[in-house]
Amino acid sequence: xxxxxxxxMGALEYSQATLRIFGEDLIPEDVSxxxxxxxxxxxxxxxxxxxxxxxxxxxxxxxxWHLHAEKREPEDLNAPIAEILSQxxxxxxxxxxxxxxxxxxxxxxxxxxxCNDGLSLSPEIMLALGQLKIVLDLDIYxxxxx
Numbered sequence: 001x002x003x004x005x006x007x008x009m010g011a012l013e014y015s016q017a018t019l020r021i022f023g024e025d026l027i028p029e030d031v032s033x034x035x036x037x038x039x040x041x042x043x044x045x046x047x048x049x050x051x052x053x054x055x056x057x058x059x060x061x062x063x064x065w066h067l068h069a070e071k072r073e074p075e076d077l078n079a080p081i082a083e084i085l086s087q088x089x090x091x092x093x094x095x096x097x098x099x100x101x102x103x104x105x106x107x108x109x110x111x112x113x114x115c116n117d118g119l120s121l122s123p124e125i126m127l128a129l130g131q132l133k134i135v136l137d138l139d140i141y142x143x144x145x146x
Contacts, residue, residue: 012075013113013143019067019084019134023102026063031102034094037087041066077108078122085128095132105135112143 018040021031028042043049043060050057067087069080084106089095098104106129110119121136129136 012117012119013111014071014073015075015077015080015111015119016071016109017069017077017080017084018107019088019104020107021065021098021102021104022062023064024062026065026102028063028065031065031098034098035067035088037067039065040068075110075117075119077110077119078125081106081108081121081125081129085132090132092131095134099133104133105137107137108139110138110140112141114143117143 024045027044028039031042032038042063042065044063045060047060048057049060067084069083072080095104
């Protein structure tokens with residue numbers, strides 16, 4: 001929590017984070033080998049994908065590689081990002097190659113319990129994402145206005 005804001009800003013209810021890598025010619029096993037970790041979810045272009053709710057089958061238009069961290073309740077976005085990055089190589093040449101060839105982002109879902117919640121990211125997490133050239137992508141979901 002930001003010490004300057006203290007109790008003025010409510011904490012988000014929970015957060016989730018996933019490192020996502022997308023590309024036309026992405027081969028998940030190759031990405032796993034480069035990063036030194038197995039994906040929690042992946043697919044190649046042309047793979048069949050079955051919808052979780054609908055059960056409908058579709059064909060993947062691009063390849064993807066995802067590494068998901070566990071939900072944090074109450075919110076602590078620093079922890080899942082650090083959890084994900086700690087499993088992966090810190091070799092900047094590998095990250096440069098991935099970012100040149102694919103779309104790479106840290107996708108985070110932030111879930112508000114109230115109508116005015118907030119979060120802070122540590123300087124260490126911001127530096128780590130920046131050094132690896134990972135875009136931080138935030139989706140913020142509104143809480144109750146009651």
